[in-house]
Amino acid sequence: MRFLYLVLAALMAGLITGKVFSPDFGNLYELMLYILILFIGIDLGMSSISEVRRVSKFVVLLPFSTMLGSLLGGVAASLILGISLKWGLAVSAGCGWYSLTGPLIGQYSAAYGALGFLANLTREIITVILYPIAAGKIAKEPLVSIGGATTMDTTLPIIRKFSDSETAVVAFVHGFILTATIPFILPLILQL
């Protein structure tokens, strides 16, 4: 629980620093992410190989249920906000991948491109806050779905920290399948 407070403090300090000073750290974020992925790789490499073999039917189906659930959530959000279903589906199909969703939707509409970017960025931030809180209350593997496509990179470290090596493997496979699927689904929706 103490680490969760540290996570929240780091996030708040970052938000304030970004808002007030707008510093340019260059590629530091990317570099830090790769270092963390390296550490996670070492951690997984030291774990029993049987964990990797235990990739079940559930793990293969989970990304598709995440996508479907995200689209259903997008329909609900569209109805609440009174916006066209097409844009709602496009924004929600990003599954947290803001760097792809924003520019892709932005080709058709700048306003919805901004919404696509911000809504998916918010999903990533909520995952960072929610996963540690919910990890003790909800089964760890289904909980991976909240991170969407980000579970293979940016939110993988927080999932690993608050679960186990086996769930980290589930998260990586989940994020990988979604990352491979979204670039096909999102343009299809935008063609509607």
Next chain:
Amino acid sequence: MNIFIPLILGLLIGHLGRRHSSKVKKALDMLISISLLGLIFLMGVEAGKVEISASWLFGASIIFALATITGSLSLAIMLRRMV
């Protein structure tokens, strides 16, 4: 850089160093914690730099994020019960 390069490199290092896993695991856990906090700080910096021009956009983003998370989690829990 591709995300697979550090991951595969890490898997190889971890697999080769399995004999010393008990000593290394503790230090590794500390390293993961420290770099995770650094990453979250930088994530916050990037998010803080985003200029939100309208309060509607901010509100709509939160609604979308919560709705998509709820949808994905609900179906994942249902799937877990079925499979």
